[in-house]
Amino acid sequence: MKLLHQTQRLFFRGVLPVFIAAGVVSFFTLRWVFDHETDEKLLGVQAEIESYVQINDTLPTFFQTVFDRWHAEPMPYDFIENVTGQTFSDTILFNKFENEMEPFRQLRFPVKMRGQVWEVSVFTSTVEHHDLVLILAVLLATMFGLLLLVMLWVNQVVSRQVWQPFFETLEKMRRFRLADHLPLKLPPSSVEEIQELNTTLENLAHQVRRDYHTVKKFTENASHELQTPLAIIQGKVELLLQNETISETQAQQIDIIGQSTRRMVRLNQSLLLLSKIENNQFLEQKPVDLKPLLEKRLIWLDDFLTEKKLELQVDWVEKTLEMNLFLAETLVTNLLTNAVKHNLQGGYLRVTLNENCLIVENSAALPEASVKDLTARFARGNPHSEGVGLGLAIVVEICEQQGFGLEMSFEQGVWRVQVRF
Amino acid sequence: MKILLIEDEPELAISISDFLKVESYLVELASDFPTAHEKAVVYEYDCLIVDINLPGGGTGLDVIRALKELRPEAAVIIISARNALDDRIAGLDLGADDYLTKxxxxxxxxxxxxxxxxxxxxxxxxxxxxxxxxxxxxxxxVYVNETLLDLTPKEYDLLLYFLANQHRVLHRESIAEHLLGDDADQMDDFNFIYSHIKNLRKKLIDRGCLDYVKAVYGIGYKFTDKK
Structure with missing residues (x-):
């Protein structure tokens, strides 16, 4: 759920009950106020009648209107004791002018007149009040509804504005790449929390970047420093092998040292290459003709194709790409050498180059690792292979660097790599 | 032949000079920039083998520059741990004749x-x-007993490599790298060199040549007339 919806939902949940409660309370308050007013009025009439009766010893003849009327009737004697105060009640009477039944408020009270106790009933119509309360209720509900809508809208607008820096920060974080050369820079915000978030994120990004660069630098330095000792070992191994006095077993052991050393050299060079690509050290771009590169590498591989009795199928057009020459060579070399190295005896190799992509397909035994795992560093389809497992990782890195799409699949004995330009 | 080997790593320098001394070269060593610079400028060598990274305030490239100003014809081979393209280009631009990556x-x-x-x-x-x-x-x-021998380019390179390294053990990878160049390390299976060697041997023997190619303990080959 979006932040905006979340706040609106919470807002709605908070405000709606309050509005309903407020509506109910005001409805009943209004009614009570009107009823109270009515009762006061009736009491006023009572006082007037009583004072009139006291003076004239008879009931007044006025005070009979459409809405207000009164009548009096004698009360049975034994009843007098009980009828001391006044009694309010609601009743319905016929309004002859309106020709319909209407609600009335009634006040009954006893009056002593002409030596007898009379019960006087005074009525006043409450139809207007009821109408008024209804109108007020509708008005109130409409007002509340409008208020709610306006508040929601304001809330949305305000939220959007208030959260704007947050979304900006989010967008910047999304675009942030560790390998980028520029540090993460978030826009300053006047909102304290956002500013705090930005500062924290910037610090975090800075730390992660620093660690990342340290690790990368370390890889590069380690590879550099390893070259000399490796060269020394290799030199000594060769000198030892020239020694006439060593036995066959010794020679073979020395040879194994030599092979392991060379493997380390290869590994080292691949790591160096990877970190150089990651460090954007191959920036110089120029038009590169891919077809001659492929041809050259396939000629180079001729011995291996013959050795494995591979069938070579090519389908290519002239294609020029704006890219770094060294990276192009490395890409082509790695794709083709992989396709040969991991091929089957008597298998085939198919190279397709068209306007949009370069596809290298080869027959292969099922790789034990899944396609995704194979691109990971140090992943080897065959654990016994002499390769160092960085070939595909380098391909992935180059494609990423050059913005190429890379798809790899293994289906029905065909290993397929497609590079989309 | 007098060679100046400029290499700051003593053990590597010893290995190289030991290997080259067998060829009866006179190998002199310089392990830092000042020594290298002085020797290169003061004495005359038939060839300089120069490492790019040197201690002492200058690089191998500076040595080559100074040397080429005095003796443009001097033969120079660069050996460098840095396989950076820039170094190779800079070195060859300065007039170095060859470049080997460590x-x-x-x-x-x-x-x-x-x-x-x-x-x-x-x-x-x-x-x-x-x-x-x-x-x-x-x-x-190539002629054997004065008759022209028809060799493929790889066989020719192989023969030349053998002739340059007579009586020495050459292992498979070294032969593969000679035939394929630096990129040989992209591949891990060098069986193909057997067929080249087999073919070369056969062509030589067919022309009445003695078999000088000897397999050594399954690790490589030796080209020698000694038994």
Missing amino acids: PFYLPELNARLKALLRRRYFGGSSDIVFHEIKVIPTHRS
Whole structure:
């Protein structure tokens, strides 16, 4: 759920009950106020009648209107004791002018007149009040509804504005790449929390970047420093092998040292290459003709194709790409050498180059690792292979660097790599 | 032949000079920039083998620059741990004749050195003669008992590599790298060299040549007339 919806939902949940409660309370308050007013009025009439009766010893003849009327009737004697105060009640009477039944408020009270106790009933119509309360209720509900809508809208607008820096920060974080050369820079915000978030994120990004660069630098330095000792070992191994006095077993052991050393050299060079690509050290771009590169590498591989009795199928057009020459060579070399190295005896190799992509397909035994795992560093389809497992990782890195799409699949004995330009 | 080896790593320098001394070269060592600079400028060498990274305030490239100002014809082979393209281009621009990336095979350096010296001091016209075999490098042609031998380019390179490194053990990878170049390390299976060696041997023997190629303990080959 979006932040905006979340706040609106919470807002709605908070405000709606309050509005309903407020509506109910005001409805009943209004009614009570009107009823109270009515009762006061009736009491006023009572006082007037009583004072009139006291003076004239008879009931007044006025005070009979459409809405207000009164009548009096004698009360049975034994009843007098009980009828001391006044009694309010609601009743319905016929309004002859309106020709319909209407609600009335009634006040009954006893009056002593002409030596007898009379019960006087005074009525006043409450139809207007009821109408008024209804109108007020509708008005109130409409007002509340409008208020709610306006508040929601304001809330949305305000939220959007208030959260704007947050979304900006989010967008910047999304675009942030560790390998980028520029540090993460978030826009300053006047909102304290956002500013705090930005500062924290910037610090975090800075730390992660620093660690990342340290690790990368370390890889590069380690590879550099390893070259000399490796060269020394290799030199000594060769000198030892020239020694006439060593036995066959010794020679073979020395040879194994030599092979392991060379493997380390290869590994080292691949790591160096990877970190150089990651460090954007191959920036110089120029038009590169891919077809001659492929041809050259396939000629180079001729011995291996013959050795494995591979069938070579090519389908290519002239294609020029704006890219770094060294990276192009490395890409082509790695794709083709992989396709040969991991091929089957008597298998085939198919190279397709068209306007949009370069596809290298080869027959292969099922790789034990899944396609995704194979691109990971140090992943080897065959654990016994002499390769160092960085070939595909380098391909992935180059494609990423050059913005190429890379798809790899293994289906029905065909290993397929497609590079989309 | 007098060689100046400029290499700051003593053990590597010793390995190289030990290997080259067998060829009866006179190898002098310089392990830092001032020594290298002084020797290169003051004395005359038939060839300089120069490491780019040097301690002491300058690089191998500076040595080559100074040397080439005095003696533009001096033969120079660069050896460098940095396989950076820039170094290679800078070095070759300064007039270096060859470039080897560390770690390299000593027989490879030996072969390159021989080829360079031959080109430089014998005008490239000096034939390589080994008993009944005669190679004329300028024409890339091979004669056995004075009859022309038809070799593929790889067989020719292989023979030359053997001839440059007579009586030495050459292991498979070193041969593969000589035939394929630096990129040989992209591949891990070098069985193909057996067929090249087999073919070369067969062609030589068919022309009445003795079999000088000896397999060594399954690790490589040796080209020798000694038994």
